[in-house]
Amino acid sequence: MIESEFKALLRRPDEGELIRVAGVQHLFQLTAADTGGRFAMEEFTLAPGVIGARPHVHHGHDEYFYVLEGELTLHDGNGEVSVGPGHTxxxxxxxxxxxxxxxxxxxxxxxxxxxxxxxxYFREVHAAVGAGVEATDTVLTEFRSRFQTTAWPPA
Incomplete structure (x- = not known):
């Protein structure tokens, strides 16, 4: 029998790394440490009226959003659209x-x-806010720049 160097990882509901940033609850159930850097997955929760992220562009990774509950307003580069459960x-x-x-x-x-x-990125912002830094657009822009992310439209 050949033994694999890889092991399956099971995360139960509510297990993972919880990071609260700017009104968004991020529960990272898989991180780079879990997947050898291949993939990360979070379950996020936004209270009514909360902005998860103003329009921006990632230059170093892809993101995929899937709505589980409620109505999420997404900016898709052309404008906003509100979508419900099952939308990606x-x-x-x-x-x-x-x-x-x-x-x-x-x-x-x-x-x-x-x-x-x-x-x-979320860990760093969470740590800064915990140390008393206000999460202003200027501060978030500086943090995003460390992760190949820019505001959209460009200034």
Whole structure:
């Protein structure tokens, strides 16, 4: 019998790394450390009125959003559209996108990252906010630049 160097990893509901940043709850169930950098997955929750991310572009990774509950307002580069459970947005490298909760009920969804690593952005912002830094657009822009991410439209 040939033994694999890889092992399956099971995450149960509510297991993983919880990071709260700017009104968004990110539960990373898979991170770069879990997948050898290949892939990361989070379940996110936004309270009513919360902006998850203003329109931006990733140059080093792809993101895929899948709505589980509620109504998520997505910016797809052309404008905003509100979608419900079962909708998917593929924001591949170079594709402008953003998201917010414009509804009166919480929104829950999944966000998948390939390759992994962008979870470090959330860790860094969380640590800065915990140290007393205000999460202004200027501060977030500086943090995003460390992860090959720029505002959209470009200034």
């Amino acid at each position: 947005l593929a924001a591949v490298r170079g594709a402008p996108h953003g998201y917010r909760n414009a509804s009166t009920a919480p929104v829950r969804g999944l966000c998948l990252y390939t390759p992994a690593g962008y979870e470090d």
